[in-house]
Amino acid sequence: MSETKIKSLLEKPVKVVNVGLEGFSRELEQQGVRVVQVDWVPPAGGDPKLADLLSKLGT
Amino acid sequence: MSTVIVNDVRRGFYLDSVALMRFSRTISGLDGVEEAALMMGTPANREIMSDAGLLDDAGRAAEGGDLIIGIRAENKSSAERALAESKALLDQPTARDAEGVAWHPRTLRAALKQEPDASLALISVPGDFAIAEARKAIRRGLHAMIFSDNVDVQEEASLKQEARDLGLLVMGPDCGTAIVNGTPLAFANRVSRGGVGIVGASGTGTQEVSCLISQYGGGISHAIGVGGRDLAPEVGAISTLMAIDALDDDPATEHIVLVSKPPESDVAMSVLSRIGKSTKPVTICFIGAGEMQMPANAAQVFTLKDAARSALALGTDAVENAGAATIEVPKGRGRVSGLFSGGTLCAEAQVIFAAAGEDVTSNAPVPGVPKTDKGSEGHILLDLGADEYTRGKPHPMIDPSVRDEAMIEALKEKSVGVILADIVIGFGAHDDPAGHFAKLLQENATDICPAIVASVTGTEEDPQVRSSQIAKLEAVGVHVAPTNADAARWALSTMRARG
Structure with a gap:
């Protein structure tokens, strides 16, 4: 299974979700790469421990 | 007051x-x-x-x-x-x-509704939140590249274990450079496509090797970043081993290059054992490591330049020394001051100085080189991207003015005969680092100044255009060597010739 997923990453055109610095999105767009920019704000009111917990709970 | x-x-x-x-x-x-x-x-x-x-x-x-x-x-x-x-x-x-730009999703989940075929999450949020975002990404089936640093190493290990179980690759944290199927991600260069696959635990190391391969007429299949601590014992090279598996299986890759700081022996054993099972030739550059026992299909090299040459079977380094003959150094000045924006470029220069038996120290020393302190009298090679210079500040590759203060100081320092510097271009980097460097030199030049030796890591296809960056440096008297390794050798031979 792992081989298939990584093989697919390496063989298909990369499509990116960019979470963070917008400059990376702009540069990818300029190269014709499909990219979705996430308008990210710190989750859980900016509490890293709570954000970590929420990510483990799948929210 | x-x-x-x-x-x-x-x-x-x-x-x-x-x-x-x-x-x-x-x-x-x-x-x-x-x-x-x-x-x-x-x-x-x-x-x-x-x-x-x-x-x-x-x-x-x-x-x-x-x-x-x-x-x-x-x-x-x-x-x-x-x-x-x-x-x-x-x-x-x-x-x-x-610009009235369209609405952007606020979460990764919403982004995936917009682009259900996305394959990779590129994460550059503050380090405190990076693992949480990466975990969300892998649990939704995305590979992750984590540019953020300041992430706990245990959390890194646990994320990578989970990703491995899901069959997904985590590049990073602190992964500055990757090229996936021809797409440069974060700090990377537009290099030629070809048969060399790179596994890099070092961003600038990967940049220098991929650019030199391109410059020497070869090309890159993929450059997979793994993050600076992937080969640390806590992480156990999880991503490195997955990347080697992937490149071994990749029909476009004919030769694999691994660039990293020297790993501890247990980790080195497991990586070398995996490499020994590969059907492809492998070049290993553990920058700063001594000679190690290599599997039959692997060659160990000691500089980034040799990594590029070995990958293309060009043999070991021929020193391109011609430029050094013309470099003049003010009398009575015996020190080289290295001011690097790339950590691995600084490490490569240290390797060359140490191999030449020079008295050299660094704030980010490779094995065998002492750490710089107030009493250090020999050559000093500084990694200005290290934490002590970038805490709360941008990296010098994004904002070259981070180097200004150290440059001005070195220009005035009467014991410094040569200033050695790197200019790194490409995606993610400042739009004109050589222009900034040249302007600073012009504004601070005095009658008797140290000689300046530099190299430019990048390609003609990069947004900044390598030859145009070189021209800006040469216009103000900088001696531009073809590679970072050559720049280090030019600096050394200049000092020796005068001494």
Whole structure:
């Protein structure tokens, strides 16, 4: 299974979700790469421990 | 006269670190301001601001989702003026607002509704939140590249284990460079496509090797970044081993290059054992390591330049030394001052100096090189991207002015005969680092200055265009070597010739 997923990453055109610095999105767009920019704000009111917990709970 | 500290906290107001660093620089430069920073109130950032003497009670009480304006000024009126200016900067419409750019999803989940076929999440949020975002990504079936640093190594290990179980690759944290199927991600260069696959635990190491391969007429299939600590014992090379598996299985890859700091012996054993099972030739550059027992299909090299040459079967390094003959150094000056923006470029220069038996120290020493201290008298090679220079500041590859202060100091220092520097271009990097460097030299030149030797890591296809960057340096008298390794050798041979 792992081989298939990584093989697919390496063989298909990369499509990116960019979470963070917008400059990376702009540069990818300029190269014709499909990219979705996430308008990210710190989750859980900016509490890293709570954000970590929420990510483990799948929210 | 007593200094004044003022803080203002905006609850639930987020701007990314690049924008905030730009604002911080503007406010710090105002009259009467000693120091200023605009930062998100994460625990790590609050510590940086506290250490810089920028926090009062309001700032100390801020939380991770709050933005803190911290100003230390000579007097109350300067502080108030700077605070008003900071608020005005934060309230100005962003470029995106002005352009009326379309709505962006606020979460990874929403982004995936918009682009269900996405294959990779590129994560560059503050380090405190990076693992949480990466975990969300892998649990939704995405590979992750984590540019963020300041992530706990145990959390890194646990994330990578989970990703491996899901069959997904995690590049990073602190992964600055990758090229996936021809797409440069974060800090990478537009290199030729070809048969060399790189596994890199070092961003600038991967950049130099991929650019030199391209320059020598070869090409890159993929460059998979793994993050600087992947080969640490806590992580056990999880991503490195997955990347080797992937490149071994990849029909486009004919030769694999591994670039990393020297791993500890258990990790090195498992990586070398996996490499020994590969059907492909492998070049290994553990920068700073001594000679190691290699599997039959692997060659060990000691410089980034040799990694590129070995990958293309060009044999070991022929020193391109022609430029050194013309370099003149002021009399009585015996030291080289290396001012690097790339950590692995600094490491490569140390390897060359140490192999030549030179007295050399560094703030980021490779094995066998002492750490620089106040009493260090020999050559000093500094990694200006190291934490002590970039805490709360941009990396010198993004903002070359981080090198200015050290450059001005080295230009004035009467014991310095040669300043050795790197210019790194490509995606993610500053749009004209050589122009900045040249301007600084012109503004600070004196009658008797050290010689300047540099190299430019990049390609003709990069947005900054390598030859144009070289021309700007040469126009102000910088001696530009073809590679970082050659620049180090030019600096050394110049000092020896005069000595």
